[in-house]
Amino acid sequence: MSKLNIVPFIKHFRKSLRDFTSAVSHAMDDISSKESSEYYFYSYTKFNNNDCYNSKTEECKDEITHFTSRLCKIDIPEENNDPIDLFASWLKEAQDRTSFLHAHTMNLATISESGRISSRNVVLTDLCDGGFHFSSSKFSRKSKDILTHPQVALTFIWFYTVDNLRISRQVRVEGCAIKKDTNYAREAFANASIENRFRSCLCRQSCKVDWHVLKKRHDNFLQSVQENRVQLQMPTHVEAFQVIPESIEFYHNLNDATISSATIPDRVLFTRIDTDKWNCVHLES
Numbered sequence: 001m002s003k004l005n006i007v008p009f010i011k012h013f014r015k016s017l018r019d020f021t022s023a024v025s026h027a028m029d030d031i032s033s034k035e036s037s038e039y040y041f042y043s044y045t046k047f048n049n050n051d052c053y054n055s056k057t058e059e060c061k062d063e064i065t066h067f068t069s070r071l072c073k074i075d076i077p078e079e080n081n082d083p084i085d086l087f088a089s090w091l092k093e094a095q096d097r098t099s100f101l102h103a104h105t106m107n108l109a110t111i112s113e114s115g116r117i118s119s120r121n122v123v124l125t126d127l128c129d130g131g132f133h134f135s136s137s138k139f140s141r142k143s144k145d146i147l148t149h150p151q152v153a154l155t156f157i158w159f160y161t162v163d164n165l166r167i168s169r170q171v172r173v174e175g176c177a178i179k180k181d182t183n184y185a186r187e188a189f190a191n192a193s194i195e196n197r198f199r200s201c202l203c204r205q206s207c208k209v210d211w212h213v214l215k216k217r218h219d220n221f222l223q224s225v226q227e228n229r230v231q232l233q234m235p236t237h238v239e240a241f242q243v244i245p246e247s248i249e250f251y252h253n254l255n256d257a258t259i260s261s262a263t264i265p266d267r268v269l270f271t272r273i274d275t276d277k278w279n280c281v282h283l284e285s
């Protein structure tokens, strides 16, 4: 049986280990004397310092020379750190720059009785009494979920451009959804668009239907509305909910289209500590 000569292998392994240790030690010295945005790329080129990676190393050096980055900041005024006020100002800005529907559409995640999570988009109908309001149908999955698990999550996402600045913003809300009384639901229904009122009167939402049956119902109902034979009264399946936030997280990124620069978004997390008191911290993005 031939013996395997492992001596050259061990020698080679020791040398590689020495080279690697020395590369790490040099990189660590460099790291301590550089700004964070630089050292990450610098240490990357050091570790790839052999023939195989030469072209990649040159590319990276070029990248480092031209690389620039800026850090975004969400300013929270010391005299007012109410996240609902901040949300209202972001919502207004998004609405002015995009459209009512885009600005007010929010993703709503709910938990079923068995613990299954589902999400869908709904429209924010009101922002009052410190809560986020929306309307739906008692036949929908979300309404049934909320009955057993009131804990929900909302996410808003907004993209728009102001002059040459590309803005991306996200707001995440976590909290409990409570059903509003019928009077509130009726008022919200009266304020909804005619399209929404018509759909709510026609459809119960999330119930199985034969499309042809629905078409017939639609045409008959449309005719009776047009002929003023029926009023668009709130049907009994319509419900209104209010989400009372326990935490609200703001994410903001701003990119200048005329400058080639990375931007690091800012995140601010508000956590409720009392009825009107919030703890507020910046988070790394």
Ligand SMILES: Cc1cc2nc3c(=O)[nH]c(=O)nc-3n(C[C@H](O)[C@H](O)[C@H](O)COP(=O)(O)O)c2cc1C
Binding pocket: 105, 118, 119, 120, 121, 122, 123, 124, 134, 135, 136, 137, 140, 141, 142, 143, 205, 206
């Ligand atoms: C832009 C947009 C806005 C919507 N707004 C609402 C709404 O305000 N209320 C609602 O019940 N469904 C709304 N829907 C429909 C829901 O996304 C969803 O299909 C429906 O509520 C059934 O969901 P569920 O059975 O999972 O509860 C909207 C859909 C879109 C695309």
